[in-house]
Amino acid sequence: MGFWSGRSAWIPWALIALLVVCVVAQLLVQYRLNIWNRDFFNALELREGREILQQTYLLPALAAGSIGLAVLAVWGRMSFQRSWRKWLTTKLLALWLSNENYRRLDDGPGEPQLAEYRIAEDARIATDAPIDLLVGLLSSLLTAATFVVVLWTVGGSLKIDGFGTSLELPGYLVFASIAYAALTTGAVVLVGSRMAHVIERKNQAESELKFAVTHLRSLPRAAPPVEDGQDASVNLALAEVIRQWRHLCGQHVRTTLVSHGNTLLAPLVGLILCVPQYINGTMSLGEVTQAAAAFAAVQGAFNWLVDNYPRLAEWASSASRVGVLLFGLDMLRSPEVGTEAS
Template sequence: MTNTTPPSSPGRAAVWKLIKPFWASEQKWKAFGLLFAIIALNLGMVYINVRLNSWNRDMYDVLQAHNYPQFKSLLWQFSGLAFVFIVVAIYSVYLTQALQIRWRYWMTERYMDRWLAHRAYYRIEQGQQGRLSDNPDQRIAEDLRALTSDTLSLVLGFISSSVTLLSFVHILWLVSGPASFSALGQAWSIPGYMVWFAVAYAAVGSAVVWWIGQPLVGLNFNQERFEANFRFGLIRVREHSEAVALYRGEAQERAQLTARLDDIRGNWWDIMRVTKKLNIAVNFYGQFAVIFPMLVSAPRYFSGAISLGVLMQISNAFGQVQDALSWFINAFTTLASWKASINRLAGFNADVERAQGMARTIEVERHTGSALTIEGLQLSLPDGGVVLRGMDARLESGEHVLVSGPSGCGKSTLIRAIADVWPYGRGRIGLPADAAVMFLPQRSYLPIGTLRAALSYPAAEGSFDDATIARYLALCRLPQLVGRLDQAANWSHALSPGEQQRLAFVRVFLNRPALVFLDEASSAMDGETEEVLYAALPRELPGVTVVSIAHRETLARFHSLRWRFVPMGEGEGCRVEVAAL
């Protein structure tokens, strides 16, 4: 059962543990190069804004003095500053997006590797108590994206705001001068009064923003679609974790998920190019559509205390200081999203580490013999309840055993233990060293893609020639699919359960394992088709060892042994009786 209690906020060490790996990886020099370039561009924009602040003062003083030659000179100066600012602003955003996708792509690949390694994706889903995370697919798809983009946004925004504040608060304090007035029969003077107005303005604006709140901007439609495709692929691994684990299909899942991730990266680069074009228009508009809070400083201008140029300089500096002071509120929603992502990723990391570090109390080993051996096997549930007690068995090469017994006695759990995906219990299981093994669960797993890839799974698409595939499709009574090998579809929806199970038998014949484990793998078939496929196993795969879980007694004639699960009593689990057929 998933723990619904939110985990405690991770400390600084845990936050650094999430952020550090990319910056210490093989990508660190490119990453730091991009980061320093972005910081330099942002500082450059602050410097240009300081120059433009002085330019505003000079320009309006020139206009007030009707100095036409100096006016033309200042126009050329502004054109140069504005052009440099536009170029710097465009490439600041462009390089930030480039760093975001590099960081996200690197971290997503590592998180996918950790999730798929040691079948952690399967063990996390096995009802462990005290789980810290849910929806691992969302952690990988959404929270890593939020972590990388929000961290860069917050860090760069804080640096830029801090430098802007330090640069302009001094200017504003000096040029605004004191505000003098009489009240309550006394003369009052407020030094650097515009600084205090900027603080008050930011405080009022912060209160309004805090009250109303600001929603995040939605992603581009295509990016949402690719993100959803990637997330859906991850969800399918989680939903079909047992089948993937039994098929040993981690490599194929990894390849499909990487392909979807490549779609995200390619579409993101398209977004970057479009964003660069949009920023050209936005920054041109921003430079020439200038609005400043002149009302507060107008009385000193009309009294003759300051010139028009100083008035404009004060207004510009006021806007810069007020914007810098508003950084926390402007970044509030981003900070909230960032903190939630940190909490969820910390929980996900803890679950993966727990799954990978889970003690192996059931030893599954390869040996030099040709038999499947089981010694002192006890199977338990995650809560400690016993399912199977003291099983000892030996299955020689070429033997076929039928596993039968009441539901809930641990028959499928035995198959999971042999597959080394069930960690609860104790004992030893030995498999022939060079024998290929294949597990067929009741619910067959069909990856989305071409029918050829679904038939080849877990082998790579193209591993088998068309003639061989057509022969086994006909044998498994699926001749209608021969002409659809290159058709891509969601085959788990396109085929009936019985057709999906027959397709799984085609995989067995194509991959030619030495040991086959069938966990009610023919339960959705009609009796005649089921008998045809069981009869074909020893004929098509000479010497194959078969372990079958089935409830139909008509299959007993295709087996030489029976492992019967017999309940021992309430809470005592089951024992296994071995008999010849």
């Protein structure tokens, strides 16, 4: 709340407004490219040279607009992330350094906080990921709403004849895309259900390894020199890091099976679903490619969770670790802790 209010709060709000404008404008360009896809392939099917030439001239302008908006969005997003990280890290450092909290924080029971890693790394992820995820979610929602209309309009109804009856399915491409997205999203949630916990344990192991390595520099000069690979604490910390990375690798392998398979299959599924309409003559070649592109866009929007599940899990882990650090610092300021310490 402190970042979103105060004298400098207009900066994040202005950057958020800029990102929303970029998302909406980018969606308009993508919609126009979808129409370009239809017009170009229709002209190609009819061998209309003049129309093909006009569409060819139009493509660079649309591409330039999309690229420019993407560049502006990257600048706005990273400027926002930089401001938020600076604000959060400054606050965490102030709390950690006040009243010698940096000396007292790890004296209590439980696993060590190792605040240095949480302030440097977890605070970065906790402020980097949210804006990426929210902008992506907004783009996905608007894309789904726009291209679902395209699918419904272009796809039309599918007639199925059999057993002496005729069945008509209106907007069949829309329902097919929803069913396909539900299948892939459910699969990635199922196979990656433990990812947030695994990432949190990996981050804790990484911080303990850094602490163990840094601790070697604080040894007194009179202590015997530590030979390569002979420090037990470093070896144990490294072994735990490797063990947690092995668990994380398994989580990524399982989620990649779903996400990469979806990336390969979604455009092809859209094309295959349009084949009956094309054979029946109710769809032109341009409309087939338009519908297939719209199907892929809807799948990309519906599968936001599939594509961002690892990043979402990493953010949840880092935000939790920053929250634990803040809780530990708050406990140091409580009267009970002060009484026990004295």
